[in-house]
Amino acid sequence: MLYNYLKLAYRNLLRQKFYTAINVVGLTLGITCCLLIFLFVQNELSYDKFHAQGDRIYRVLRVGNMNGDKTKIPYVSGPYAPALLTDFPSDVKAAVRVMSTNALFSYQDKTFKEERVFITDPEFLTMFSFPLVQGDPRQALADPDNVVISQAIAQKYFGSENPMGKLLTLDKNQTCKVAGVVANVPDNSHLKFDFVFSIKDYESQEWFQRWNNNSMFTYVLLEEKTNPENLLAQFPAFMEKHRGSETKKEGQNMTLELQPLHAIHLDTNTQFDFAEQGNKSNVYIFSAIAVFILLIACINFMNLASARSAGRAKEVGVRKVLGAYKQHLISQFLSESTLLTFIAVALSLGLIILILPYFNTFAEKHLAIPFTNPWLYVFLVGVALGVGLLAGSYPAFFLSSFEPVKVLRGRLASSAGHPLLRKALVVSQFSLSIFLMIGTVVIFRQMDYVQNKNLGFSKEHVITIPLDNEEIYSRSRAFINRLQQLPDVQSVSVMSGEPGGFHDRYVFNVIDKPNETWSFRTAFSDENYLPTLGIKLIAGRNFSKSFATDSVAAILLNETAVKNLGWTPQEAIGKEFVDPSHWAEQQAPRRRKVTGVVQDFHFSSLKETIEPLVIAMRPDRRLVAIRLAAGNPKSSLAAIEKVFNQTAPKYPFQYTFLDESFGKLYKSEQKQAQILAVFSVLAISIACLGLLGLASYTTQQRRKEIGIRKVLGASVSNVVTLLSQDFLKLVLLANILAWPLAWWAMHKWLQDFTYRVELSALIFIVAGVMALLIAIVTVSFQALKVAVANPVNALRDE
Structure with missing residues (x-):
């Protein structure tokens, strides 16, 4: 019996080559996306699971x-x-x-x-x-x-x-x-x-x-x-x-x-963690995308199968008259959909083998297909059966319920399934697609915002060199002196951490506020810290070699620190702080005076609010920052490398541009935006495949109507408009449904950023217009073919 079901399913798929191709391509793309995301999510969830204890x-x-x-x-x-x-x-x-x-x-x-x-x-x-x-x-x-x-x-x-x-x-x-x-x-x-x-x-x-x-x-x-x-x-x-x-x-x-x-891998609540960390939100986001894309592909199948139900109505009627039971017909139609999905799964597996190396390069991952893992095959069979049963369920139950007498009298021929359901499925498809489009645009806008926002310091033309070995560390003063003599070097500063990097947190006592302790992020540097990083001083003065005590008795505060302490920038000048008791080089508590207040600058990611910051002159030489003159950076770097090699000849010269280093803070989100853009394009493509098939079937069903209209004087534009307007109404409705959901999801995602873009209505309008244009092109292609056809050919069968 099963063999007969499969044989009939195979014949029916071959008989409708165009619709079979649309379904196979749509399902293959959908399942491929689903499998890729499955590999990504499985990899993220598998971190450190291989340890026996x-x-x-x-x-x-x-x-x-x-x-x-x-x-x-x-x-x-x-x-x-x-x-x-x-x-x-x-x-x-x-x-x-x-x-x-x-x-x-x-x-x-x-x-x-x-x-x-x-x-x-x-x-x-x-x-x-x-x-x-x-x-x-x-x-x-x-x-x-x-x-x-x-x-x-x-x-x-x-x-x-x-x-x-x-x-x-x-x-x-x-x-x-x-x-x-x-x-x-x-x-x-x-x-x-x-x-x-x-x-x-x-x-x-x-x-x-x-x-x-x-x-x-x-x-x-x-x-x-x-x-x-x-x-x-x-x-x-x-x-x-x-x-x-x-x-x-x-x-x-x-x-x-x-x-x-x-x-550990998915916990992002720890600070200063050198361990490679993922993002739990990404796991949820990409899992949802996999479900969305698979649903779009399934909707394609259901839509085309229900639309073509009128064409198979007589087949159902004849088979029922000849003794077929309802369960036999359901099994037959489910066999067709399952066979189709198994073909799609096989094609998807082959496609993944081809594209996985490119995807790994693009996503900067090392994903591999675990052929030796039996759970892979359980997953593949589960996807094939699940998608096959889901996609074929409605057509199977709908077609098998036809009454043979009504069918053979032609009463169902014009229904072509439930048009209301088909419209609901089209709306669902495009709602999901528009949702992904809006998400992609918002993420790209946020990434552009964080890359171009005024950070309160100048990160261009600045390189950093780590002082991470004893040779360069012990000779750092000589290294800096030599660098300052180079013509293309404008300023050099040795510091504990650059903006976007590590900043310690220390607790200070403030003389004017007894019985209180205050926590501040700290940066340790020298008198060249502000000019090297282009940080603006808004009150008081910078550190200076002219004041011998600055190295042990002066600090700078940022605006946030001053505000939290209840002072104005001018009032803060001269206020005294007590050094943390465990600073190693001090013999007794030492007081430091505020000599200046700097404008707030983003020394951490834009995901974090600007915290109170103390800048102190204290030996903590972790890196050197060098501001270069605008011009030819290659010659400047060559000169700096020569000085480095003279100072620390045993070690290779390594440097980082500060703007590139700061950009890495958002590397995960940028990659997420790029991957989301790819999947959004695929989702739209799959939805358009379904729309193309549905438009093709609808226009074929209305060939005679169109022929009569053309004979009575309808123009090509009239016919194209007539055939397109119903679909465009559905896409407009999809926009109305997608916008609130997309706003909620993107609003939640943006909460990870303290400084973020606004969810402008223009984003939603642009996404909606793009979806409409794509639908117009897709539907008009089929409508135009029927509109320009000779009406005599359509009416000849009457």
Whole structure:
């Protein structure tokens, strides 16, 4: 019986080649989009799921709450891990610290600057499931001079040689021995590394023993029977025991939280996190897009099948007279739709194999089709059956319900299915398409806004060079002096962080406001900070070498800090602050006076409000910012590189343009906008395919009517207007339905940005007009074919 159903389905599909092609192309595009998004979502949700003990591994977060400002920071200091093991022996099975750094590695004539270097506890290789292909994970990091490298690094440095026991030169002055080779870290890991060293050499250093630095991730492996909630309840007492006096002095209510390993990638509530993070909103957005596009493709099928129901009415009537039951007819029509979707799924799989490399390049992902995963085939069969049953359900039940007597008398011939349902389906299709179009336009407008908004500083013609190795760090003053002598260099400043980068948070006491503590973001720099970044001074004066005490007794505030303190810019001048008690270089609390107030500038992403900022002259040399003269940047960079090579000859010259660095803050949203634009075009294309098929069928059904109208004097434009207006009314209705939904969704999305564009009515009107124009072109193409045809041919059969 099933074989007969499939054979008849195959014949019927071949008989209607045009409509079959439209359905196959539409379903293939829809299922391809759905599968691509499935791979993306599956990849995002799979981060860190490969660790055997992953459900018991947590990252320790330090949570501060001061004046209602709650922050979650994933960094703690060295003493936390041993203290957690000591204080909670029955709950914490293991604790591992991870510091990320970079270093210069050499082997024979090969030298490379490596960025993915971890310094960690030896238990790192047993807590996490990063399998060693060579070496013993329990012994590989027992010796502080050992290093574990990835397979990619082994190939890069040693080629076909056995890397075990080989000596690598670290920073040109010390050697380390390869004691293990770890399999390349999967892409879906938030911890990505190529080198792993033991942390033992650092444990005796004074800075490592301080509780108040933010230097490393700390992970704990809980015992199997441990309830994390019970452990969380004990953390306030733990913090009171180890840091109570310090946090009270700083006016902070500080505790710890446990972040599940599986949640790290999609949790964007942590600050200053170097771990690669995704976006939970993107997962929801693209999942919804997949459903939308698949629905549009299904609607195409349902629309065409119901429209063509009159053409198959007599077939149903004859088969019923010959003894066919309703369930037989339903099975027949569902077989047709399911066969069609299986064909579309097969074509989609082939199409994905072809386009996936290009999609990965475009989306900057490393997605792969998991052919060895049985769930892939479950998903494919599920999509085929689900889409087949969904798309074929209405036509199957509608056609099988025809009464044979009425059908054979021709009473259903003119109905062509329920026109109201077909109109509702067309409206649904275009509503979804218009929704995607509006979303694309809004996201692109917001991205253009953040790229071109006045940030309060000048990011053009500024490059930054990290002071991330001992050679350049120790010679930074000589490096700056040489740079200042270059003709194309206008200004040079050494600082703790550039706008868009990392800015510490410290707590200050204000002399005029006793018994209060104030939290400020901080930037440490020199007298060239303002001119190098083009920041405007609105009151007082900048730091100056003419005032010898500025280096230890002066600060600048931004407008927001002054406003929060209840002062005007002029009133702030001369006000005194007390340095944070744990600034390392001071012997006793030191007072600093406000010498100037700067205009607010966006030192963080536009997703965040401008916070109170203190700018202080204090040694914290993390990078150098250089303002270049407008002109030829290549010659300027060549001159700067020459100075760098003279200063730090062991290390490669690396730099970043500040405007490019700031633009990376919105890289995820920009990529999201581009991908959304592609899927929007595909959604519109699929909707137009359905409209094309429906318009073709409708115009064919009205050929005789059009012939009579032309004989009676109707012009071609009259006929085209007649055939198009019904469809255009549906698209107008689709706009009315799509606009409120699109406004709500985009309003929610824009809430992630503190500074954002307005949802202008023009955006909705443009999207609506575009949809109308696309529909006009699609429908007019078919209408014009019928309108210019000879009416004699249409009336000949009468």
